[in-house]
Amino acid sequence: MTDPTPAQLAQNLVDLLNIEEIDTDLYRGIRGQDGFGRVFGGQVIAQALQAAQRSTEAPRAAHSLHAYFMRPGAEDHPILYRVVRDFDGKSFSTRRVIATQRGVPILNLACSLQIPEGGLMHQDPMPEVPPPEGLTNDRDLRLAMIDRIPERFRANFLRPRMVEIRPVSPRSWLDPVKQAPFQNSWFRVVAPIPDDPALHRAVLAYASDMSLLGTATLPHGVNWLTHKLQSASLDHALWLHEDFRADDWLLYACDSPWAGHARGFNRGKIFTREGRLVASVTQEGLIRLRE
Template sequence: MIEQPSPQALVDGLVRLLTVVPAGNDLFTGIPQPGGKGRVFGGQIVAQALQAAQADAPDGFTAHSLHAYFLRGGTEGLATEYATACDFEGRSFTNRRVVARQDGTAILNLTASFQRPESGLEHQDAATPDVPPPEELESDMAERHKVVQRAGDRMTEAQRALVLRPRPIEMRSVGPLHWMNREPAPPCAQSWFRTVAPLPDDPALHRAVIAYASDYTLLGTAALPHGLSWMRGELVGASLDHAIWFHSPKGKQPRADEWLLYVTDSPWSGGGRGFNRGQIFNREGELVASVAQEGMMRQRLRKSEASGS
């Protein structure tokens, strides 16, 4: 039996993954996911690009939003270079533009905006959904084990390894996992998430981990009304863009090692694309981040359909 890494080891690995290394001339290097295969997880590239922007921003400024476009799929096993540039430097706001490249080819453009913290008018229109607390829900990993057991020989060894791979972020979903559901359902979902062990007290790192986790479940929300799944090979998809707005209710910075509720919905899909929105709340019901993403979403045709027979 393969020995599983401890929760703290998983989180330490996530911290290393999201810690970019200065490489001179406004460049930073992001390491690849150890043992990763295939295409790089989009949340990883967004989070590393945000970390490069945060490392390059002046002291006293905090990231409050980012907007990113995925240009090409990244490849696991390759380091990623992040080139930063400043297009605006003000007294209250500043920005950083980041281009992520692998082997000299651009795979993502990101712009992050920073603000010097200040007090101001506050309100919150979004209401936290009435959902069970995380203590009353089963871990998604337990559900994943059930899926593998039910699938038996229908699932390849590579698929089983992907589904059961230990993760540094624990998810506890309200309702069935979207990629398991064959029945059309309303385009909305709720999941609690947090790292499986404590993180260092670094607000920039917590924002990066939230950015990383914000790519989980989001595009899958657009698939719910259609009863189709990427895991079953019924869909072909990829993120096209990703935007996050970080909020700091009452001046508090959110922590990614405490339970956060991710509420997603998809108001529209069509033309081979699905549009998704997300709201992230803390345990007190305060909105700590808002997310939006559009992704390519195409139904995979069976060979007979593709050939016209």
Template structure:
């Protein structure tokens, strides 16, 4: 049986094909039907990192999802060395499958510097201890799903997730758009700083889009909505220790025109704000034929 955490780490070990040209595995991680958005974000960031001096860490990335990724084929990552400055380095990455762009990303990298510091405090929510993990929650709804979808629904994932105050899968009530979950991957212990950043980039796409559905009492499980990430922005504020618990605090200030806008703040368990996230996604009602 494949260890999903080990599989995710292997996904990040992309292959160098030529100068500024890399290849990543398309299958694995969160989904089997199509490539998970966080998967291609993380591999793109790793491709960019392979071309950046070791004294610079990513502080921001901005990306667009253009086509669904096919898990049956590898992904080619082409890196453009847009700028190498005295303090900042900029890279543009294009992800390609079957000769077409499926994703593109710009990322900026910065040398370590001192400056003023402040942050918003971490929300006061229940800690991860005593909160059911994702596998436990899903097992309670497995009988409602026919095979072969049931097997994929229950399949072990690489990242341990514990949702604070989870909603009912089958009949979620209309709820506040604020959403909290804890995540970690213990297999990340000892990984280098760049891999830690890529793992957080992967996780930053988890459950974020669902925040825009909460006020409307719907979710993907019901088959009432077509969802897809459209764009994604991530700001990295501090070094990451992904083997330790992090709180993902999410909300959705707006939805309309079949799109939802979502924000996230990621905190280490000690309260340090380590990353901020923003994303717009497709929230298209499924019409009965």
């Protein structure tokens, strides 16, 4: 069986985030196609954001979301998204979205949307890192070590991804060492996608759940491949500052200032290659060592 082309993978992501309206403020998200059982948390966040955006008329655009994961989703069933229209003011709208599967909530999300306006501006500078063109993508890095990966992990480890990641300083999966809790990586959709700003915001929400949680494990020299590590996102917050394209290279600069009590706290800043800060992310996740 041959791998899908980049264009097919990009279309799969567009289709995944093109939720279906089945009633007023009720939407259905299609199942993921990875085939590994558990739904990727970024998918649920992105589909919930799409539900909030679909319930609000332009030019109001999402600028922040806060989500709590309650239960893992299963790829065997679609996910329903119920939108509650809490507030519509002159400048801002607020939405709540409850994601359910087989009648049970798996995620709650609150989203705020704003009519664009001007204002005071400043931002943090982008880290000085090499451009993406000179870096190796994550899948090729994994392919180079596949002979050392246990057979039961290989399909998941090498599955074709809809978002390409090029780490600036690749982590060691097989021989992890303790290191400072910082990591930078470039990412983008593997092929061009349509010019819908709401879609690009949803794609960024999807990708913002990648790389982030693992940052909290770096100082401890552990990962899910070499240790009995139970990990899962507990909550996720995203602020969208500026317009961007998710099919152009974006830099994800992550750090973890704290971990303890089986939890790890992580932060991320997302920049365009020109240095514009377009989004900020925080997440706390479960990192429970079962050994």
